[in-house]
Amino acid sequence: MFSAFLPTKIVFGEGSIEKLSSLAKNLGTKALLVTGKKSTKKTGLLDRVIDLLKRVGIESIVYDKIQPNPINDDVDEAAQIAIRERVEFVVGLGGGSAIDSAKAIAITAAMGGKFWEYVPVGGGKKPTKALPVIAIPTTHGTGTEADPFAVITNPRTNEKVGIGYDVIFPKFSIVDPALMTTLPKDQTAYTSMDAFYHSLEAFLNIDANVYSDILAIDSMKRIVANLQTAFDHPDNMYARTNLAWASTEAGITETLTGVIANHAIEHGLSGFNPQLAHGLGLCITGPYLLEYMFDECYERLSTLAREIFNIQEFDVRKSARLFIEKLYEFQENFKLNPKLSTLGFKEEDLEKIAHVAFNTMKGVVTKSPKKLGEEDLLQVIKRAF
Known part of the structure; x- marks a missing residue:
């Protein structure tokens, strides 16, 4: 016996990034774009995403400090920005680190407090809500665009922990292989x-x-x-x-x-x-x-x-x-x-x-x-x- 709950709408294929405008237009008028420090800027993808959202009247707030092994400090900082700026949804743009961070930020911004409160080895509280998440992977590895998981590290304790909550299944995932050709x-x-x-x-x-x-x-x-x-x-x-x-x-x-x-x-x-x-x-x-x-x-x-x-x-x-x-x-x-x-x-x-x-x-x-x-x-x- 097994059960399956897969609520994410996945849009797959070369050129599918162009669907972002139509997918995002009903989620709100302000988005937090969560990405790393270099690659999406270097390739021009970050500007492209900002423009696609702007076409349907969505303002973008960019958080670009995500590390390859994302940490809870950055999640908490970005969540506070999301709360202050009253963003209505989060876009994870990049590899698994960016999308996992977007999911963690979506929980923390919606629930309040610190992210580690929602980690089993931290506070252990189960979140009941999260901001909607759009996942746009630029790597073919983590599969985080199709799952309810996120992995975040606490650098003070060296604990790298995976969480899994249905509320952070991405609302939409855009898997465009053309965005992955610049991978080293x-x-x-x-x-x-x-x-x-x-x-x-x-x-x-x-x-x-x-x-x-x-x-x-x-x-x-x-x-x-x-x-x-x-x-x-x-x-x-x-x-x-x-x-x-x-x-x-x-x-x-x-x-x-x-x-x-x-x-x-x-x-x-x-x-x-x-x-x-x-x-x-x-x-x-x-x-x-x-x-x-x-x-x-x-x-x-x-x-x-x-x-x-x-x-x-x-x-x-x-x-x-x-x-x-x-x-x-x-x-x-x-x-x-x-x-x-x-x-x-x-x-x-x-x-x-x-x-x-x-x-x-x-x-x-x-x-x-x-x-x-x-x-x-x-x-x-x-x-x-």
Whole structure:
């Protein structure tokens, strides 16, 4: 048995950004545009969005301080601006960090107080309302345009926490692959593999179902088939379109089932080292976690060996082993298998990282096919170190 609640209207395809005016015109006359510090300005997208809103009489207030691993301080500051300026809806423009921040701001501006009051390890209050959110992703990775989740870091406690509330499903999401052709090579790989692990973890989640399985498998197949092309030829619209849809599919699978312990581990890692790209962190620890849980998930991995990498091996356990090997090899094509010790992590911090990862993300850890505790997460991190 499973249930599905997917209230977001998704407008997908090349050129779909032009639909913004008609979608936004009934949401109000003043919007808060939430974006990062550079990319949307450099590409001209921010000005384009401001103009599209202006065409239907909507004034834009711009908040452009979002960091790659967004923090609660910025969310609180932007929420106060939203309240003061009496904005009526929020536009998340950029990667997952900008859209996640837009969702967090939408809660805080509508509910009042500080954002951390609405985080399970903070105040734990459940929000009953939020400002409407329009999501306009410029990366093909997080799937946040199709889910009710947001991930925000508290830099004082190193806690990187995911929240999930129905009130922050985007009202509208515009997924335009043409906005993603300016992604640097490393971000093309990082974000694509973020989507891959959303789908892989959803497929292994104990709540996996026929609906999520179909989307998860299709998402992974599209990424494996198209990432190299987009990496080598950034303007290839066929590849970008497939990667964009794979990311949106992955967001839907997250909504239907959810991720597992690999995301908890990565949140612990990048909570301590904000310079670690989320997708890279998932790749570093992902194969080690699969090996650690092998006895509990090898049958599912064998299915993926056949479906994703076309491995025709009768022995189920051997087939599953080959899937892990092929995944590692695929990641190596994009240099996504470094050791944590080469990225500034210190051995003496590993226990604290595992503790924070388990404490803040226990909800997804418990959805893993193997029963895992804090010590298990530490063992996986040590293998990746």
